[in-house]
Amino acid sequence: MTGRLTFDAIVVGAGPAGVAAALTMARGGLNVIIIERGRFAGAKNLFGGVFYTHALADVLPDYWERKPPFERPVTEQGYWMLSPDSVIRVMHKSERYQKEPADAYTVLRARFDPWFAEQAVAAGALLITRTTVTQLLKDERGRVIGVDTDRPEGKVYAPVVIIAEGVNNLLTQQAGLIASDLPPKYVALAVKQYINLPAKELQARFGLSGPREGVAIDVFGDATLGLPGTGFIYTDQSGISIGVGMLLDEFVTHRLRPYEVLERFKNHPVVRPYLEGGEVREYGAHLIPEMGYDRMPKLAGDGVMVAGDAAGMVDALHREGTNLAITAGKIAGETALAAHQAGDFSAAFLSRYRQSLEGTFVLQDMKQYRRMTDFLESSPQFMGTYVNLLNEAALRYFTAHGIPKRTMEHEILKMVRERRSFTGVAWDMLKLMRAMRG
């Protein structure tokens, strides 16, 4: 083969960010190559399971006709506050969730990601799998002009490279967009199992009327031994996605093994009955970048942009990520199209990507919750103490002991004082409010 392999744009990674970027550029008439290291798009990907459709509708308005492999619409969602032997459930179910397409679906990435990638291929993008990008190629002035891969004759050139490499942001570092590896206090580790159950049985257990209903539950408290983090239980078509996520730091500090935390959660007396008789069909673990707004990489350099997990685009509080990634990928793609039109791939021109993104929920939400990770880290008692307290209070409230109600109220207040003190509670609430309001 003679001459250079040259494309209009290179996308590294066939996850939601990369595919959205490639789809946008291919539809705009660019000759695009997506390079993915897994056996197929999504082979390396994992998430809890709730996918929000608004971002998808933005890049692929007719997505519903293209039959996306969704599991179940989320028609009931909320929180469980789990103490070692009790639970308070705050669930929201509404007729208004019952529409098609719904706002949110449970999704298995091994099914969804290949479908999404197919849409980019149908639009004309070239998808190359089983190939790892090993480094960025730069010209003498340091501008990114292509990538090298682990294949023989593996260099590919393009005036713009969109890095959507995921949480292991080696290329983002190489591009000089972020200084170093993410510190373990800003990375969460989630472990998850997919447990197979017949649809009928699943529906009976979760009170669902049919395949067009589904539940998404985030679990606080004992799911993560009271440490900052969450557990989750999502219903799939004929199975349950169950998992726990905690900051890497917590696993290290408390010497916890991720699968042990998950096993413990699965065996909680409140959780176990839902899983009874199910067969574990899939298990996996994945890192989640939770560095927040202030520690995000620069989003563009000369000839290069970064999107998705690689750029830390995660809203951990609302379990959002794939929608941020898709929206960011789309805007990166649009920026690349504009750059081609202008013939300008400089960092200055590509900084439009960030400017556009500032106008969307992606950066606005990230900015608002910029203190969330720090808040949880600085208030490790938050989850455990309050969740247990609420359960204790509920137990007293709901049982009759033949004592005056006034006495019961005093007991509850005394409990609060003993466990955290009123000033402590006030302080926590103030910090929480600050973290929420940004």
Place this chain on the structure above:
Amino acid sequence: MNGDNPMHAVVAIKQVPDTSNVRIDPETGTLIREGVPAIVNPYDIHAVEAAVQLKERLGGGKVTVITMGPPKAAEALLECVEQGADRAILITDRKFGGADTLATSYVLARAIEVINAELPVDIIFFGKQAIDGDTAQVGPGVATRLNIPLITYAVAIEEFDLAARRAVVHRRVEQGIEVLETTLPVLLTVEKEIAPVRHAPLPRLIAAARYKPEVWTATAPVPFDPQQIGLKGSPTVVGKAYTPSPRSGGEVISVAALGLDAVVARAMAVIEQAHVRNLQPGTGVVS
């Protein structure tokens, strides 16, 4: 088939479930295929590599890959194009479904005849067997139908002389290696040693991503004999499939401790007992 053209190799491949992590349904005795990735049969990918390396060694030629299977098998063909195949043909039709090795060898042989009529074929490669069926019958069946020499368990092509229409091929046998001289065209079923699979270069991956395999059905462009394909053309009937229970026990008898005679006597006693158990009463063979 003559020596005026550049070398033309045909490789027949099969897409199989990756049985390295396959499970058997304990109730039905069949493979659980759900969630099991499909791959090119491991021996077949070496067959493709052998054909491509032969082409490189001769300084040119053409490698055609064929498979019979469901539409999904196109993926397997594309992997062969990545490895260097020039042309890929997917023979697919519901009418081919349920084929045993006899029907499969008919379809492949007929396809190769047609390919040969377009561009004479000098060598045909098969993997030594497929890891899902393990019969090792289809390659030999095709050679028989085409009435050409067959060399099974090939491990090396020592010489390949297109002009003189001869080749020298090494073949694995239990005692070692047999070195055989053959005329061309020849059909080889190959061991993995025939050629190590190389990491395909990026330009080949790009070519494969853009490549669309040709699709042949039961009727077009080649009409296959409806009596010889699919279930109709397959006399094999699977009576029962089951997972054998693991062998039990066994006994270690030490020659050093008991002495040779005692050990032999003990072993004979065990064998005799096993035979008596296996025979119908009253057959009188062992009493």
